[in-house]
Amino acid sequence: MLELALQSILNGVLLGGIYALMAVGLSLCFGVMRVANSAQAAMAVLSAYISYWLFVLYGLDPFFSIGISMGILFTLGLGIYRSLVTRIINTPSPTLLSFLLLSAVAIVMENSMVMAGGNIYRAIYTSYTATSVEIAGIVFPIVRVAGFVISMSVILVLSLVLKFTYVGKAMRAITQDREAATLMGVNATRIGSITFGIGAALSGIAGVFLALIYAFYPAVQGLWIAKLYAIVIFGGMGSVPGAMLASMVLGMVEAVIGVYIPTMWAYVVAYIILLLTLFIRPTGLLGK
Amino acid sequence: MTTLPLWGSTFLLSLLIIVFMNVTFAESWNIIGGFTGLISFGHMVFFGVGAYTGAMLLRDFGLSPFITAPIGGLVALLLAVTTGLPCVRVSGFYFAIVTSSLNEVVRLVVTILPWTGGASGIVLPVLPFDPKTTTSIFYLAMLIVMIATIFATYKISRSKLGVGLMAIREDMEAAKAVGVPASGLKLSAIAIGSFFPGVAGSLYSYYMTYIDPTTVFNLLLSFQAIMMVLLGGSGTILGPVLGACLFTITSELFRYTIIFEALHAIIFGLLLIFIVLFIPEGIVGWCKRKFKSKIFI
Amino acid sequence: MRRWNIKGIARTTAIAIIIVVIIIAGAGTYFAMQMLAPPAPPKKEIVIGVTIPYTGAYSAYAPWYERAYRLWEKQVNDRGGLLGLSVRFIMYDDKSDPTTAKTIYERLITVDKVDFILGPFASACVFAVAPVAEAHKMLFIEAGGNAKMLFEQGWKYIFMTWPSFAEDLFRGLAEVIKKMPTDKRPKTAAIINADDVFPRGIANGTSGHLEKAGVTIALKEEYPKGITDISGLITKIKGLNPDILFGGTYLPDALLIVRTCKELGYNPKILALSTAPALYEFYKTLGKDANHVVGEMQWSIEAPYPGVRELVEAYKAVYGIEPDYRVGIAYTACELLENAIKGVGSTNQDALRDYIRTHVINTVVGPMKYDEKGVPEGRAMNFQWQNGKMVIIWPFDIAKGELIYPKPEWS
Secondary structure (H helix, E strand, O other): OHHHHHHHHHHHHHHHHHHHHHHHHHHHHHHHHOOOOOOHHHHHHHHHHHHHHHHHHHOOOHHHHHHHHHHHHHHHHHHHHHHOHHHOOOOOOHHHHHHHHHHHHHHHHHHHHHHHHOOOOEOOOOOOOOOEEEEOOEEEEHHHHHHHHHHHHHHHHHHHHHHHOHHHHHHHHHHHOHHHHHHOOOOHHHHHHHHHHHHHHHHHHHHHHHHHHOOEOOOHHHHHHHHHHHHHHHHOOOOHHHHHHHHHHHHHHHHHHHHHOOHHHHHHHHHHHHHHHHHHOOOOOOOO | OOOHHHHOOHHHHHHHHHHHHHHHHHHHHHHHHHHOOOOOOOOHHHHHHHHHHHHHHHHHHOOOHHHHHHHHHHHHHHHHHHHHHHHOOOOHHHHHHHHHHHHHHHHHHHHHOHHHOHHHOEEOOOOOOOHHHHHHHHHHHHHHHHHHHHHHHHHHHOOHHHHHHHHHHHOHHHHHHOOOOHHHHHHHHHHHHHHHHHHHHHHHHHHHOEEOHHHHOOHHHHHHHHHHHHHHOOOOOHHHHHHHHHHHHHHHHHHHHOOOHHHHHHHHHHHHHHHHHHOOOHHHHHHHHHHOOOOOO | OOOOOHHHHHHHHHHHHHHHHHHHHHHHHHHHHHHHOOOOOOOOEEEEEEEEOOOOOOHHHHHHHHHHHHHHHHHHHHOOOEOOEEEEEEEEEOOOOHHHHHHHHHHHHHOOOOOEEEOOOOHHHHHHHHHHHHHOOOOEEEOOOOOHHHHHOOOOOEEEOOOOOHHHOOHHHHHHHHHOOHHHOOOEEEEEEEOOHHHHHHHHHHHHHHHHOOOEEEEEEEEOOOOOOOHHHHHHHHHHOOOEEEEEOOHHHHHHHHHHHHHOOOOOOEEEEOOHHHOHHHHHHHHHHHOOEEEEEOOOOOOOOOOHHHHHHHHHHHHOOOOOHHHHHHHHHHHHHHHHHHHHOOOOHHHHHHHHHHOOEEEOOEEEOEOOOOOEOOOOEEEEEEOOEEEEEEOOOOOOOOOOOOOOOOO
16 A cells, blocks of 8 residues: 555656656746747657657667757747747737747647658657666656656756856846846846747757657647646746646646546546636746 | 528538537637637637537437527536636636636546546437438528627627726726726626537537537637637627638638648648737737728627 | 717618628638539549548548558559449548538538548547438448447448447457466456547447456546556556456557556556557557557458458558558458449449348458448457567467467566
């Protein structure tokens, strides 16, 4: 019984770690620029494809392609931001418009991938895929643990960046008060594009693990983005710790509750928790 | 339009049925989203609830959805009002997530409960007429529902309710300051906006003779409705009509002319990007601005 | 002087505008459709209409069906066509959506005026389209859905090309278990399935068959079709440690289940999944982890029926890969049609329907003998992946090997 519970909790935590990468990116974009990046999951899928093809064509181990994916996605993020998002950033409702705009971008990305490679399920299959280590009766899937460790490290680095670097401080300043920050000399456009790029890069890392752990295909981005929004809003849009906390909670709900009650009801429970939280505290757990 | 059954082909009639459904869906969404500013991503839940009400009443009591359709609308309305009560405190973007979560909860519950037929869905009897007549009957029914929806929207826009809603949309605090009962009006908008998709849903289940949770609670179609309204012009009366017609017709045209189906989605995606960036007020909204004529309501 | 009723005029104008817009939209649609509707085909060819799920949830199946139909189309024309006329397929995308499928078939029948229709893919779409076929009194051979419910509606024109219902797909596994010595048999099973018509039918049916073989069902649960992570459910199952894990699955969830079982170190004595193991993508994605998984298929390239060898060779020659069972089922629909037309000598839908009902027609799926509901006498095959090959373990008269039991540990 205890073993079951511990295993479930571990599953939940590991799962949460993977969600966290993308959720933090989404929350950050919202916090700094009030932009809802609906293309977050599509970017992760793109990164998954990049890793996949690098692996299949050149034998490059996915862990090494993390850096490449990050770079490509960061640049793509910058590009999308400067060309499209800047046009709507100064309207009265940037959130809604960016949501729709980036949803459209996600659709274009998804279907471009379909046209390029077809709606075929792909997964990276290495010698260490799905292997695990058993410690004291609890099973630790290696790739998920690696994903969790990398995810937490990256988020830690990000927190340090936010706290100690100029760019990070500028991002926080804009989150608190955009006008005041601009008056103090912060270039909102430049910081905005860097933030968006960082969000994209985070998706880039997540995408590699997506390819390693799951089988993916272009349409999976629709399923993931719905989850991500639920996580981020639950945790509080704009709050990095909130996104992390909510990721863990959702991971737990999916992994743990599903063990004790029928799976379908677990999802109903998850949604109801989300709804109740929003009714009681509309800004989410740790949101402002 | 009403004489179409006499000279149109069954295909044209069935196509127009879809157009009418889309117009009803878009226009009713417009009441909640366009007039009031409450962007709902779960509008399909009302349609689905109506569909299941009509189907279950037919299956269990033998009542024809042509009679029970208003009940389908009422059930949807009940759902809207009960969940709407807490929802009206939540605004803007959060409302979007709340509504889509609601859609998912209802879909999951319908899938789990055996009483609703679960994932296997519900099969309904077919009307005992030849295809042309059957389709014509549904054609007329949907036409009536659509006209009722448009008329209701029109009435709202010209009423105190409508003015209040638009005030709430523009600036809720200011509206409250001048005495607009924000929560009450929002609830009214949600109630009215949920009724019509419920009615359309009941008829839909009879028309298709088969429904299952995945089809009638499809989130993607809610998204499509938003696109149609944006295209036409949200907050206007003609906007959703125009948007729904254009969207449905273009979809059909594409289906028979463009070979790569993924290309349809890409084109619509690019179109949406274009609209959001350059004409967020939609075609009718843009015409309103450009031509300053009273025609574009 | 009478004051103008401004409000009334404005209102009338508004209503007039709305009506005008609707009329224009309607007329526009009509003329657009007229432009698109092809002229009545000169009676030099036989046209067959069908929808394929090029996009949407079932899109992975689209290329297989299309290729099967196109191959037959080419072959039949090389043979001189049917009734002296050349044969042509019209295919549209139904987006895996029943409503869309229904509209398209209306169009195929009333606007494109096809001579024949074949069914769409997936039971949900077949459900929506069958009434259309019935209403227009058109022969409805469908290679898309095998839910039992489809054949309890009293439809008269429907014929299924799948030899077996979803519910009976794993009857073979139960038979294999019954043949084992009593003390060695698996005793418990966990049954999970995606929340959709077809997987549910499979799960319910298999559950019944297993129980008849003396197996206790320890757990029976559904999960959402689009599930992204199944660790919770598998952990729960691992805790119960049943001998058999059975999944009523489609492809993505099947892949997920296999991987998660390996990740969590759960190795059931029998791991059986529906649909996926017979698909080309299964072994390609999982590699050696696919070994020892038990699956079902309704047709195999090794099936001992006339025409199978030829089909496999022809398919490989044109497309460069081997066909899987989807091709066999789709091709059978064409064979039935061709046979019936040649037997009757006309395109009369009723005559063709009666011919199929009263004759045993040889197809790649086997000899098809139909009852009055449109259900053929037939059975599916169960197989197990062994060393990278699908080895048929049931029916016993065509089995090529035996079930490796219990399943060896993950490598």
